Amino acid sequence: MTQPGLADVRVAMTGATGFLGGHIATALARAGAKLTIMARPTSDLSQIESLHPDVVRGSLADDTSLSALARGARVFVHNAGVVQAPNYEAYLRVNRDGTRAALRAAAAAGAETFVFISSQAATGPVAPGAPARREDDPPDPRSWYGKSKREGELVVMNEGAAIPRRVILRPGALYGPNDAAFLAYFKLVKYRLCPKLGNGLRQFQILYAPDVAEAVPLSLNAPKGDARAYYLVPPAPETYISLGAAYRRAMNRDALTIRIPAFLANPDRLARIPGLAAVADRFRDFYALRWHSDPSRARDELGWTASTPLEQGLRQTWEWYKANRKA
Numbered sequence: 001m002t003q004p005g006l007a008d009v010r011v012a013m014t015g016a017t018g019f020l021g022g023h024i025a026t027a028l029a030r031a032g033a034k035l036t037i038m039a040r041p042t043s044d045l046s047q048i049e050s051l052h053p054d055v056v057r058g059s060l061a062d063d064t065s066l067s068a069l070a071r072g073a074r075v076f077v078h079n080a081g082v083v084q085a086p087n088y089e090a091y092l093r094v095n096r097d098g099t100r101a102a103l104r105a106a107a108a109a110g111a112e113t114f115v116f117i118s119s120q121a122a123t124g125p126v127a128p129g130a131p132a133r134r135e136d137d138p139p140d141p142r143s144w145y146g147k148s149k150r151e152g153e154l155v156v157m158n159e160g161a162a163i164p165r166r167v168i169l170r171p172g173a174l175y176g177p178n179d180a181a182f183l184a185y186f187k188l189v190k191y192r193l194c195p196k197l198g199n200g201l202r203q204f205q206i207l208y209a210p211d212v213a214e215a216v217p218l219s220l221n222a223p224k225g226d227a228r229a230y231y232l233v234p235p236a237p238e239t240y241i242s243l244g245a246a247y248r249r250a251m252n253r254d255a256l257t258i259r260i261p262a263f264l265a266n267p268d269r270l271a272r273i274p275g276l277a278a279v280a281d282r283f284r285d286f287y288a289l290r291w292h293s294d295p296s297r298a299r300d301e302l303g304w305t306a307s308t309p310l311e312q313g314l315r316q317t318w319e320w321y322k323a324n325r326k327a
Contacts, residue, residue: 004220007032012069012111014038014060014102015079019179020117022047023213024079031217038069038080047178060098063105070109077216078102079117081152083145086278091148099152103160113165115219116156120172120205120233121146125288132294135229142284157227166227167219169212172291176209176313177320186318186327189247194255196240197286198262203237204291207306208313218302231293234306243310250314
């Protein structure tokens, strides 16, 4: 599978200033794209300023700025979204309604390709012993976040027929340079503590964010017609035990395993505590026993694989944290 030609192609992008978005913008620029990004007035552009993108100030709630963003773009990459919100309605306002606004702006501008960065959470985990989830299996999202991302997918599937190529990318759990979510785990291992939830055997698919970013230029290999979804995950899941071992090797640290009783993270238990409803709901994803999706469609149709081994990616991330005085 060849890398699609993006030389001098105008690409519009939302969510370029965030963790994953910065890596996507870099991958697109490396492929030769001319970038136009949308950013809020308060957004920090430092991660991508070396790419010299054109910048439209605005938000997903502002149709005027979305129209300006999409103008002249052959490709529209919609990465903006929320991963933490106080209630389901707040998730829907961004992850569903914001997706609809971006899709309409792309269609009105005559974009040929629309890429929606969704999530593995949009379709949910699988039962222990069940086959790996494939893209067309019935979805079963657990959290408000996952359900809202699924609603965004349905918008792309059902309302975007005017755009010839619509691509839905579903990455698993992400780590990498500029990430804040896994920084706490790195810091714990630095101080020789390595947490695991319950017996440490919960399964999840975790990958290096720059690998996910490389799937976005490759999305132009996707067939035209109906919207097409792809899981962006490594073939085999990790566990808390295997992840902890990879951290130790990557950081060259001996660390004491600290067992966190699973009942402390039980979302139904947390939901009974006043003020923790949103936290409890997000834990529905973390508490699941088995996240296992099949990435073979992305390999076969896009030419994409999760190419960075876990230990190597963790080592590169750790070196980035140290170089940037984050840890």
